[in-house]
Amino acid sequence: MTTDFTFKINKKLGDETLARTGTIVTPHGKVQTPAFIVVGTQATVKAMTPEMVKAAHGQAVLANAYHLYLRPGHKLVEKAGGLGKFMHWDGPTFTDSGGFQVLSLGSGYKKVLPMQSGEVAPGETAAKPNERHAFVDDDGVTFKSHLDGSEHRFTPEHSMQVQHALGADIIFAFDELTSLMDSYEYQVESLERTHAWARRCLHEIEKLRKKDHARPYQALFGVIQGAQYEDLRRQAGQFMGALPFDGYGIGGAIEKDKLGEIVRWVNEELPQDKPKHLLGISEPDDIFAAIENGADTFDCVSPTRVARNGAFYTYEGRRNISTAAYREDFGPLLEGCECYACQNYTRAYIQHLYKAKELLSATLMSIHNEHFIIKLVDDIRASIEAGNFFELKETWLDRYYGSPKAPRSKKT
């Protein structure tokens, strides 16, 4: 079995930061980092074809093991020739482990993913047992399917088997994602569990790699948890850093104000020569903060979700297309933008599509938003190469968050 997965650092910004550029090589192609990885949970980037994703300069796509296990089934995807072949995406692919659903269907059920600390009694979790769809124990997680209520069990071994069948180039260890609403005591307990699971994932993937040695190598990324606590994050970085993962995910409950710090804590403990993926983040200020502190890749549902719900990115902040001001605006979503939507359609037309609930508005807005965030990360990569990262950061963020009417991202 050959390890056709490598990561090479191309350029470090300097000694004062952890920012760097690099190249991840996978069996399905390269990813130039920093890179924004487009999310396609159910083996589709919602409202977009893979060709559109490519045209928006998407380098890789991330799908979800939990969703594909439930439907259409990981075995079916395997029969189809794997995730990429199944969805007609020939570039690099990632899969998430189902760990996020431990939170979204469990502790954080109906609470989304709060980016601020809450107050919960010691030992408590955010959601009460009777209001959740996922139940964690030391061995794994029992889910009630959001599709039909049927019961399913995910263990670290099972997540590896599912992700192995899906066949993505980069897969994630099964972790427990906690909420900032959970108590410190619970975070400690959960972290121990995630670490025990990490070892089991490594063990299982080794078995699977040996069994199917002819298959392309799947890189396994361990996930760093520890919520908003420096001691836990550093401890997690040390523990996971000592294990033979191909890269690392930085996940879980991240307090927005501390995002840069948290990424730094973790990256100061982890081996420098491994790629770091920050899970589920794409707000511009967060991206700058994360890259400055050593994150190499990101993924996030936000660009497409927000697009479907009528918001689009501009250099002056995020705007809602439905607003009356755009009714007779015959300019593009963003002046000068090179995406397909901006090259061919007007705000007035897209507003009409959105208000008429026409599917095409989701497509056009998604194309624009993905293009915008991908380009932001691409521009940041170029600025690191050129040595003007901090100039870009200052002017870009000032314009985005400082412009009138721009909705400032929540600071609480």
Added chain:
RNA sequence: GCAGGGUUACUCAAGCGGUCAACGAGGUCAGACUGUAAAUCUGAUGGCUUAGCCUUCGAAGGUUCGAAUCCUUCACCCUGCA
């Protein structure tokens, strides 16, 4: 001409003596969305000097402590019978 039914806010539509500035839906306006239970959710939607006040339920008059709700007349619409 006779008999019956109807007219409520931008639209549709509840209400049938006080708890009604008036349910609900749509529309409109604004906002949120960070490893997707999300093409979803939240708020506002008569006016104002907004913990209160003022003006509204086809029009005018009346009954009543009190009327969108009851009575009278008028206007317009619908359905039968002539």
